[in-house]
Structure formats: structure tokens, C-alpha cells
Amino acid sequence: MPTLAQNLKMWDGQYLWPHEGDEWSAQFGGTEAMWWFALYPRIHRFLPAPTILEIAPGRGRWTQFLKSHCQSMIGVDISEKCIEYCRTRFATETNLKFHVNDGSSLAAVPDSSVDFVFSFDSLVHAEREVIEAYLVQLERKLTPNGVGFFHHSNLGAYPGRVAIMRHYRRLPLAIRRRVLPQGGIESVLSIHTGWRATSMTAALFRQYCQQAGLKCISQELINWTRGRCLVDSISIFSRPNSPWDTKDAYLRNGEFVDVGRLTSRLAQLYCR
Numbered sequence: 001m002p003t004l005a006q007n008l009k010m011w012d013g014q015y016l017w018p019h020e021g022d023e024w025s026a027q028f029g030g031t032e033a034m035w036w037f038a039l040y041p042r043i044h045r046f047l048p049a050p051t052i053l054e055i056a057p058g059r060g061r062w063t064q065f066l067k068s069h070c071q072s073m074i075g076v077d078i079s080e081k082c083i084e085y086c087r088t089r090f091a092t093e094t095n096l097k098f099h100v101n102d103g104s105s106l107a108a109v110p111d112s113s114v115d116f117v118f119s120f121d122s123l124v125h126a127e128r129e130v131i132e133a134y135l136v137q138l139e140r141k142l143t144p145n146g147v148g149f150f151h152h153s154n155l156g157a158y159p160g161r162v163a164i165m166r167h168y169r170r171l172p173l174a175i176r177r178r179v180l181p182q183g184g185i186e187s188v189l190s191i192h193t194g195w196r197a198t199s200m201t202a203a204l205f206r207q208y209c210q211q212a213g214l215k216c217i218s219q220e221l222i223n224w225t226r227g228r229c230l231v232d233s234i235s236i237f238s239r240p241n242s243p244w245d246t247k248d249a250y251l252r253n254g255e256f257v258d259v260g261r262l263t264s265r266l267a268q269l270y271c272r
């Protein structure tokens with residue numbers, strides 16, 4: 001969980017997009033601050049890239065920045081409404097194309113055409129088979145020197161806490177309130193789940209890359225919102241022996257959210 005059908009229901013229907021996705025940047029001081037202080041430093045060496053593929057752009061929170069760093073860009077999302085929104089939002093930019101997919105297909109993307117594939121704050125909701133399917137296709141879609149940046153779930157690395165949470169959430173609300181009157185189970189277990197995929201881990205990502213003929217060249221395990229558990233991974237991958245394949249780096253960063261507090265303060269000085 002969550003399944004593709006649940007993702008579609010959520011992002012194409014239930015979720016109201018009150019600020020077109022900018023609402024998720026609040027803890028970093030806004031979308032501009034989050035891009036320049038948290039995301040751009042992590043991808044700067046891959047930009048500019050002639051062709052960028054963004055998987056699951058939503059309403060274009062990162063597209064608005066990525067588009068200035070390429071000649072052409074393709075966005076692929078499971079939500080028809082999000083794709084329609086992006087088409088309207090970026091209507092004047094004829095080098096940007098947007099396609100609805102089924103949650104795992106990259107059929108709309110020509111083979112050997114992608115220099116940089118990016119996904120942030122979306123695939124944390126994708127279970128292992130979705131990540132695997134995207135990687136298998138990306139081996140064909142990437143140019144020889146293409147490189148990828150995926151933000152995905154590592155929640156599966158905490159099976160014990162996930163199981164406790166699952167049992168706890170089945171209890172009636174009145175009992176839950178009595179057991180933990182001051183705060184939720186997430187703060188007691190120091191883990192933020194946030195509708196993350198429970199089957200996905202950083203280790204599986206490395207395995208799927210290898211099986212697909214790709215190489216995971218670095219992983220940064222990060223925490224999110226509440227809790228110290230490293231529930232996400234930012235994984236970078238390319239073809240083996242590409243110019244990017246120079247390191248095999250792994251970082252456990254339990255301060256990702258704390259950095260958000262700093263960028264919020266910096267935003268007051270340096271962002272619009």
C-alpha cells in the first residue's frame with residue numbers, strides 16, 4: 001500500500017491541491033527556498049541536460065525550475081488532471097510535453113532520449129514493483145551518459161515499526177486516544193510514514209538498478225517531517241561505467257528536516 005489505484009484516486013480526485021503542491025514546501029520556507037537550498041545543490045552537476053524527464057510532476061512544483069535547465073522536457077504522471085494542469089500552466093513553452101501514464105509505463109518517452117530523469121516527493125508513494133518497472137524501462141530511455149535522481153521510500157527498512165503502527169491503527173479511536181493521549185504513534189516510534197510505500201527500501205533500489213543493467217551510484221537516506229527514522233532515499237543512478245559512475249557513496253542523513261528549519265530562515269533573506 002498505497003496501490004496505483006489508490007494513488008490515482010488520491011491525486012486525481014480526493015486531494016484538493018490547495019496551493020498546487022507548494023503547501024508541501026512550507027517546512028523548507030517555500031518552494032523557491034526548497035529548490036535552491038535543498039534540491040538544486042543535490043542535482044547541480046547534472047544540469048543543464050539537453051532532455052529532462054520528470055516522473056510524477058504533479059502540478060509542476062519542480063517543473064517550473066527544471067525547465068530552465070534543458071532544451072526539452074517530458075513530464076509523465078498517472079493523474080490526468082495534473083497533466084492537464086501542467087499543459088495549461090506551461091502552455092507557452094512548446095519544448096515541454098506532458099503525458100498521462102498508467103503509473104508505471106514510459107511508453108511515451110522515446111528510447112535513448114533522456115539525459116536526466118528526475119522525481120521528487122512523488123515516488124515515495126510507489127511500491128517496489130512500480131520502482132522496478134520504471135528502472136527496467138529507464139535502461140532503454142536514458143542516453144549513454146544519462147543519469148537519474150529518484151526520491152523514493154525506504155520505509156520497508158523498518159518492518160517492526162510499520163507492523164506496530166498497522167496494529168495500532170486498527171484499534172478504535174477512543175482506545176488509541178487513551179493509550180497515547182499526547183501525540184500519535186508516529187512520534188512515539190519516531191517514524192513518519194506519510195502514506196509511504198511500505199515495500200520499498202534503499203537496498204531494493206540498488207538491486208533493481210543492477211537487475212535492469214543500471215548502477216546506483218549514490219544514496220542519501222533521509223528523515224522526513226516527524227521522527228529520526230530514515231524513511232526515504234534519494235538515489236542517483238546511471239549506466240555502469242558512465243562518466244557519473246565514479247563513486248559508490250552512501251550517506252545516512254538524519255538532519256534533512258533540521259536543514260529545512262535553516263532554509264526557512266534563509267528564505268526570509270534570499271527568496272521572493
Ligand SMILES: C[S@@+](CC[C@H](N)C(=O)[O-])C[C@H]1O[C@@H](n2cnc3c(N)ncnc32)[C@H](O)[C@@H]1O
Binds near residue numbers: 061078
Ligand atoms: C505528492 S504529489 C507530488 C507532485 C510533485 N512531484 C511535487 O513535488 O509537487 C504526487 C504525484 O505523483 C503522481 N504519481 C503517484 N504515483 C505515480 C506513479 N506510479 N507514476 C506516475 N505518477 C505518479 C501523482 O499523480 C501526483 O501528481
